Amino acid sequence: MKWKTKWVLAILFAIGVFTYAKLEETGIASQPITQYVTTGKDFIVMKKWVSSILGDPNEDKIVVSASPEEEMPFASYESMQPYKDGVIVSYMNAMPITAQGDGLVVFTGSTRQSGKTVTVLYDDGDEVTYGFVGSFKKLPYSTVKKGDTLALMNEEAIYLKVKREGIVLEASVLATYFSDVKE
Numbered sequence: 001m002k003w004k005t006k007w008v009l010a011i012l013f014a015i016g017v018f019t020y021a022k023l024e025e026t027g028i029a030s031q032p033i034t035q036y037v038t039t040g041k042d043f044i045v046m047k048k049w050v051s052s053i054l055g056d057p058n059e060d061k062i063v064v065s066a067s068p069e070e071e072m073p074f075a076s077y078e079s080m081q082p083y084k085d086g087v088i089v090s091y092m093n094a095m096p097i098t099a100q101g102d103g104l105v106v107f108t109g110s111t112r113q114s115g116k117t118v119t120v121l122y123d124d125g126d127e128v129t130y131g132f133v134g135s136f137k138k139l140p141y142s143t144v145k146k147g148d149t150l151a152l153m154n155e156e157a158i159y160l161k162v163k164r165e166g167i168v169l170e171a172s173v174l175a176t177y178f179s180d181v182k183e
Contacts, residue, residue: 077178078156082171084113086129086161089178094153096137097130099144108136108151114159118151120144131159 023029078090103122107129111117114131118138121127134154138144162169162177169177 080171080175083159084161085168086114086131086159087171087174088132088157088159090157091153092156094134094156096149097133097151097153097158099146099148099150100128101146103144105138105140105142105144105150108138108140114161116151117159120150125165127163129159129161129163131161132157 020029078092080087080089097118099120099122101122101124103120105118106121106127107117107119109117111131114129116133116136117129117131118133118136119127119129130151132153132155133151135152137149137151144150160174160178162174
């Protein structure tokens with residue numbers, strides 16, 4: 001399928017879900033849908049289901065050869081200090097913030113705790129928040145693939161927080177977490 005057709009079908013599906021939820025709210029529809037579509041994980045499941053219907057998005061890609069060594073940007077940092085529920089990590093140079101796996105951007109905006117912030121819910125269930133970013137490259141509820149640029153760092157420091165199964169990982173664990181980023 002062409003990408004335009006896929007977008008039209010995805011938009012129609014979303015409109016259908018929201019319309020049915022409104023009908024449920026008014027009492028016209030008796031089968032509940034809102035109990036199934038309430039969390040970010042539900043959106044991931046729906047994304048996978050719609051992707052399986054629409055076909056493989058990698059069909060149109062051309063395979064090229066490249067260096068098999070993959071750079072792990074968050075693994076080599078200058079310093080890491082605990083801050084709120086996460087850590088502030090400093091680097092030698094500002095760099096792009098890339099997705100560490102396939103997932104869904106669930107938040108882009110500003111918070112008091114971490115300034116300009118991007119939060120991604122990865123398909124493996126981890127929710128990673130990147131704060132103190134300079135500029136956003138993805139909008140909320142955009143799907144991302146491993147290596148996609150989420151944001152650009154403005155300074156040589158970034159705020160990182162990881163939730164796994166709803167529990168925030170401790171700062172002492174984050175150094176290991178980012179050095180073992182999914183390959």
